[in-house]
Amino acid sequence: MPRQSVWFIRLALSYLFLGFTFGALMLSNKGLAYAPWLWRLLPAHIEILLVGWTAQLAMGVIFWIAPRFQSSRGDVRPIWGALLLLNAGIWAVIAGVVVDLQGWNVVIGRLAQMAAMAIFAWHTWPRIKPTGK
């Protein structure tokens, strides 16, 4: 497995753990009502599990498994950039929705995530083809 996929998948698994923990806290709080502020974690729960876990896992596995050119995945530097932008975007959005910083945090975070996805798609596009067998 390429090192980029290792990091996509390691990070995705960390988000899975964090997102499920937030979910379990909110669920227990729904029954026991011990800390009403826990509801503030809902947008982070959604962001972490939908983007941090689901999208990031897909990107890591796709980069690993899509057909290669001979044995190469091409110039991998844009993929490092996509990894960085995606995760910076996730934390910018979380800062915006949970910690209640300015709304522009969410806008910047979403733009970073969109850039990460666009770079990833542009890099992966030529690899999406039959293997030729």
Ligand code: HEM
């Ligand atoms: C990949 C896994 C998951 C994803 C993508 C996910 C996503 C979501 C989304 C989108 C919502 C908002 C739903 C709405 O507002 O109608 C939500 C709410 C919630 N989730 Fe998750 N979730 C996941 C796993 C979990 C797990 C494992 C738990 C508990 C251990 C959990 C506990 C909750 C709770 C308590 C709510 C609030 C429900 C309410 O509004 O009453 N989630 N989740």
